[in-house]
Amino acid sequence: MSDEQTFLDTLQARNEARGDEPTWIAARRQAGAARFEAVGFPHKRVEAWKYTDVRAIARGEFRLADSADFSPATAAALTLPIEALRLTFVDGVFSRALSDLNTLPSGVTIEPLSHALEANHEAVGGALGRLAGVDFSPFTALNTAFAEEGAVIRLAPGTVVETPIIIQFLSRANEAPVMSHPRVLIEAGGRSEATVIEHHAGESGATNFTNLVSEVMLDRSAILSYYKLQEAPVGDLHIASLHVEQGRDSRFTSFNLNLGGALVRNDIIDDLNAEGAETQYNGLFFVRDRQHVDNHTLVNHNAPRTYSNENYKGILDGRARGVFNGKVMVKRDSQQIEAYQNNANLLLSDRAEIDTKPELEIYADDVKCSHGATTGQLDEDAIYALRTRGIDNQMARGLLTLAFAGEVMDQVTLDVIAERVELAVAGKLPERFNLTGLVETASALGEK
């Protein structure tokens, strides 16, 4: 039996168990399944998957979770300790107990996809799948075939939400691995403002497969900060694509922070469709052992006077492997564009590998575009300079690694996220030392 068939069989069983659903959903599911069956899992001869081997997923046998039970104590430890509007999914199943949506500000809708479909499926139907077509990747097709749960967030025009909105995905250490195919749908109305946090965490022994597809639409002058904090268990397999569409004068800021997972692939695609649209991509990953993280980003400058800036950093230790592929596409007649891209990687081990490809594809002439990519190690001179000032070798290395991450982390305005990442980066360093001391020293240095 082919790898794909295993998934298609699970799908068929699921479809049979499902009750009646609107025809459009069934049709889209069908289209997703047909596409997935036609193309199958990607392999290394496909350019977009050249460096990422998904056989661990293709050959896996994953069932679908049917409950959202999760130890409250563990959940409390994993949950970001901030006041937030919260939607929680356990292995893809909505958990009412771990969600907090009691005090929704006016103009804000936050609900699980299953509820949204039940209440008014036609309102969801128009947006769902508009940006993430089934032909984007075999995983999008697979997700579409299984899609039934996820988050729907709508901001009415002019709504400014101060409290962050957290979409939390928890992974359980099940007896047998499970898979989930969540969808996230965000529609930010004109002049609305919000911060959304997509947070992945779980029990340490988990070996589940998450296949997430997110679609984000920013109307005129909307401002959205989108954090992804991926701290999934190191056995988890994680595929995600984030599709963004921006209207006139809108501003999108993405933070793509990856620490966990055995095999991680993130795709971010942003269409800047009207003048004045601006996007900022910030990315950081820290991997060790045999972790594999692949970040593919794409900015489409489809309109004149649009702006993009990208800064991705990778820190690799052990036998980890990192992949970065950043592409900037400037369409014909998209004049007066500014597009900048920077990718820097720090290799802490001889067995780690980084494959990076910053691409520019430009069809207009009045543009300012640049990209840079570097790979290197900690500067021995800088270590020496610190040591002459009485800081020991380990502390010096830790500080410099944190400083390397700092360029990206300084953009993070949510302290709780910054601290988590910084502690993880420092804490996972090969030589362990006084973490709190280090972070304190680092932040004290920063304050000076």
Next chain:
Amino acid sequence: MASEEMEQLVRREYTQGFVTDIESDTVPPGLDESTIAFISEKKGEPEWMLEWRLEAYHQWLKMTTPSWAHLNYPPIDYQAISYYSAPKKPEDRPQSLDEVDPKLLETYEKLGIPLHERAALAGVAVDAVFDSVSVTTTFKEQLAEAGVIFCSISEAIRDYPELVKQYLGSVVPQGDNFFAALNSAVFTDGSFVYVPEGVTCPMELSTYFRINAANTGQFERTLIICEKQAQVSYLEGCTAPMRDENQLHAAVVELVALDDAKIKYSTVQNWYPGDEDGKGGIYNFVTKRGDCRGDRSHISWTQVETGSAITWKYPSCMLRGKDSIGEFYSVAVTNGRQQADTGTKMIHIGENTRSTIVSKGISAGRANQSYRGLVKVGPRAKNARNFTQCDSLLIGDTCGAHTYPYQEIGNSSSIVEHEATTSKIGEDQLFYCQSRGISEEDAVNMIVNGFCKDVFQELPMEFAVEAEALLNVTLEGAVG
């Protein structure tokens, strides 16, 4: 500048387009084992060479045309191409310039390359390739004195079979890629250089390529071997007559540098780019690779690419020896409907290997240009170092410039840097020059030449002058 004037300049036809009428000894179009046998026999090759070619042919049959490049061209009918064409009576080849057909000399005159003068004045040995067969080689004796072998690959197969057997295909194997396999099966001529241990070649070696007979693909095979502590600088330059049908060119160049050897390979390529609708023009699919086999060896590629309708070319370095160095300096200019997908590969295998890549792309008219490069650092390449700079200049709003740099780094002691920019000629720069009485055209030339300076200064003197002139001609009036 008035826009009509500009239009005129942009539309200016290829000044070096002309056809020399020399009867060709050509095989009918088509490719099968008998064509290869015909070529091999015509060249008087030994049995092993024919076998080598057939082996390549059989591998080629199983391969498909690569489609990953950012190029758009109709499929090539390989059966519609004639694979052999030689000037009449190859057995009566002229032994000196005096014996060369005056028409051929006339051709060189039109090209602005007075062969005899140039050869004498510049001290350059010229192995002129005219329609696939070497017609004259100069300075052979001087080179022989130094022990340097510089001859056509056909002569090398005949006279130095052991060297050819040892090195041919050792850098670019027969089945390396589609075009290399095709070349291996049907190559008709090219140059062979062997510099013995400790010898610095007393002069710069040069080959001028010409493509002449219509419908004839030209398949050059160049092999340069530098023994320990030897040095050579090789110049390759080419122009072609104007033709309506696409002409296929699939060359293979192999360089081998042993311990402490240094090879410098410079190219100026100005083949017919096609007319303003992109009709005609040369298809240039080239495989160039240097093997820094020895410790402290050094291979440097410099190229100025202004011609061809399609350019598919990635001169590469395999840095195997410890402390070996690879360099790639490139200026590529595309105008009209030209398309170029070019770049380099630097494969760091040995310790302390270093590589530098400087690529300058200029795109005008409706042209598209891509830089495609790979820097790979293996786990054993401790302290490897790479610096890459690739800049694109866009002239006009209908052209495209693209960058696809791959980096595969598997070693924590290496440092790899890549930076790229894309922009147009600044209005303020032009204004600055013009306000000082410099015409717009001169200002553009100055800015473009300044943009390319890092590469031009790597070219041998006489080539640099030619390259600058070529660039100005190609781009005249393309800016407004």
